[in-house]
Amino acid sequence: MTWVLANIGQIGDLTLDHVLLSIPPILLGFLLAVPIGWLAHRYRVSRGVLLTVCGLLYTIPSLALIVAMPTVLGTRILNPANLIVTLTIYAVALMVRTATDAFDAVSGDVTQSATAVGFGAWRRFWQVQLPLAGPVLLAGLRVVSTSTVSLVTLGALVGMSGLGYFFTNGYQRNFATEILVGIIGTILIAVVFDVLLVLAGRILLPWARVDAAARRNARTARTKAVAA
Amino acid sequence: MIRFDAVSKKFPDGTLAVADFSLTIPSRTTTVLVGSSGSGKTTLLRMINRMVDPTSGSISIDGDDISTLEPVKLRRRIGYVMQNSGLLPHRTVADNIATVPLLSGVKRAQARAEALTLMDTVGLDRALADRYPSQLSGGQQQRVGVARGLAIDPNILLMDEPFGAVDPLVRSELQQELVRIQKDLAKTIVFVTHDIDEAFLLGDQVVLLRTGGQIAQVGSPAEILADPADDFVNTFIGADRGRRALRIEEVSGRQVVVDGTGRLAGILNEGTHT
Ligand SMILES: Nc1ncnc2c1ncn2[C@@H]1O[C@H](COP(=O)(O)OP(=O)(O)OP(=O)(O)O)[C@@H](O)[C@H]1O
Numbered sequence: 001m002t003w004v005l006a007n008i009g010q011i012g013d014l015t016l017d018h019v020l021l022s023i024p025p026i027l028l029g030f031l032l033a034v035p036i037g038w039l040a041h042r043y044r045v046s047r048g049v050l051l052t053v054c055g056l057l058y059t060i061p062s063l064a065l066i067v068a069m070p071t072v073l074g075t076r077i078l079n080p081a082n083l084i085v086t087l088t089i090y091a092v093a094l095m096v097r098t099a100t101d102a103f104d105a106v107s108g109d110v111t112q113s114a115t116a117v118g119f120g121a122w123r124r125f126w127q128v129q130l131p132l133a134g135p136v137l138l139a140g141l142r143v144v145s146t147s148t149v150s151l152v153t154l155g156a157l158v159g160m161s162g163l164g165y166f167f168t169n170g171y172q173r174n175f176a177t178e179i180l181v182g183i184i185g186t187i188l189i190a191v192v193f194d195v196l197l198v199l200a201g202r203i204l205l206p207w208a209r210v211d212a213a214a215r216r217n218a219r220t221a222r223t224k225a226v227a228a
Numbered sequence: 229m230i231r232f233d234a235v236s237k238k239f240p241d242g243t244l245a246v247a248d249f250s251l252t253i254p255s256r257t258t259t260v261l262v263g264s265s266g267s268g269k270t271t272l273l274r275m276i277n278r279m280v281d282p283t284s285g286s287i288s289i290d291g292d293d294i295s296t297l298e299p300v301k302l303r304r305r306i307g308y309v310m311q312n313s314g315l316l317p318h319r320t321v322a323d324n325i326a327t328v329p330l331l332s333g334v335k336r337a338q339a340r341a342e343a344l345t346l347m348d349t350v351g352l353d354r355a356l357a358d359r360y361p362s363q364l365s366g367g368q369q370q371r372v373g374v375a376r377g378l379a380i381d382p383n384i385l386l387m388d389e390p391f392g393a394v395d396p397l398v399r400s401e402l403q404q405e406l407v408r409i410q411k412d413l414a415k416t417i418v419f420v421t422h423d424i425d426e427a428f429l430l431g432d433q434v435v436l437l438r439t440g441g442q443i444a445q446v447g448s449p450a451e452i453l454a455d456p457a458d459d460f461v462n463t464f465i466g467a468d469r470g471r472r473a474l475r476i477e478e479v480s481g482r483q484v485v486v487d488g489t490g491r492l493a494g495i496l497n498e499g500t501h502t
């Protein structure tokens with residue numbers, strides 16, 4: 001505890017760095033995965049290729065990817081872009097399949113009827129398909145967010161800032177408290193991000209809870225009817 | 229007036245859904261397309277708003293060949309109601325009804341006010357305006373579907389088995405409501421069903437279809453009942469089972485009407501002309 005108080009400034013700085021390194025890959029990953037997922041959903045031919053490529057991306061060892069980045073991007077070794085690009089690739093790889101599923105799950109009846117009443121393709125995407133894919137997209141985004149926050153700790157292995165520094169430093173000094181602070185801090189960031197995402201979902205997708213409740217009621221009613 | 233002129237539709241997989249179909253649908257009346265499953269009713273209906281384009285032949289609305297019209301614009305001026313309502317689950321009842329006006333650039337406040345008026349028209353309590361579709365009963369959802377179809381006051385209303393998924397009591401209520409609305413609004417309604425009773429109740433003109441969109445008979449309900457074209461029509465309208473052949477019998481001093489199978493069809497009200 002004394003160590004924590006003595007180092008509170010550093011803890012704060014590293015936490016902030018950790019947050020700042022986490023946000024870009026989450027956002028970029030989401031923004032890239034949604035259109036790719038839509039393409040995979042829309043066009044049969046692209047589906048197999050896109051989903052396979054994303055599956056393979058995920059199997060590349062993360063450390064190898066970070067280390068290779070300066071060569072690939074032509075950046076300096078300590079440039080945060082290396083970590084951000086790497087984690088964005090992971091985020092996309094994780095998110096594309098969910099995004100595809102999210103668009104697949106939008107009821108064909110609803111899309112058809114939207115077309116029938118005069119939505120053009122563009123407005124149909126923004127006003128019908130994207131919002132209806134929302135709940136599944138959000139579920140995917142929560143996984144990506146948590147996984148990204150935890151992967152940012154890897155940055156410490158290549159000299160990047162963030163709470164991962166406490167892992168490497170604590171390990172070298174054989175000092176458990178420091179490692180523990182790193183772990184708890186990372187978990188806290190992940191939880192805060194998750195809560196924020198859930199809240200955003202409540203605000204942006206108010207109908208989703210109503211819908212889920214209606215489905216639950218219908219299910220209980222059916223079960224009761226069967227039981228009776 | 230909607231005209232089908234030698235229209236055929238062959239789907240890419242080779243299914244010939246409609247073959248050489250010609251029909252004139254008069255304005256401001258209800259035409260019902262009735263036939264068993266797979267007879268091409270939905271395909272015919274969807275050709276009117278260009279959800280499906282014919283392989284050959286042409287369709288015109290008031291003399292304009294629709295293949296020259298822009299599909300999205302065409303759809304916005306034709307009301308469309310389908311089974312399971314096809315409502316947008318993420319929009320409230322009022323917003324669902326206002327869908328087409330909003331797409332066409334009507335201001336939000338005005339669109340909402342019009343939506344509330346339409347709720348009255350179709351017999352929906354205004355208190356439901358801010359609910360989501362999943363919070364309504366099936367019958368209420370269908371009413372919202374009809375209200376949405378009526379927004380922007382289209383001349384043409386296409387209805388694809390709109391009452392197919394609700395229970396018989398609610399269905400009959402909705403049918404009566406549609407009869408009432410049509411009396412006031414006099415739209416050109418094209419209505420698809422496989423229920424012959426519904427067809428006879430709603431249709432000014434009834435089109436009986438066989439597989440492949442082949443017309444078995446066209447006429448008013450009375451004409452079809454009085455003079456079924458062939459055995460297929462006879463079977464379809466239930467005349468062969470004597471269901472339509474009513475006769476009067478006397479039971480405990482009252483005159484009742486029974487059908488050919490001896491089942492009770494109703495009571496004879498003598499002297500009253502309705
Ligand atoms: N997109 C499609 N691709 C291939 N075949 C189709 C397609 N849509 C319809 N069909 C076929 O065309 C025929 C007519 O279908 P349609 O949906 O018009 O029938 P329907 O009379 O509306 O039937 P139902 O009463 O079951 O709704 C059927 O054999 C159907 O399988």
Ligand SMILES: [Mg+2]
Nearest residue numbers: 269270271388
């Ligand atoms: Mg159909």
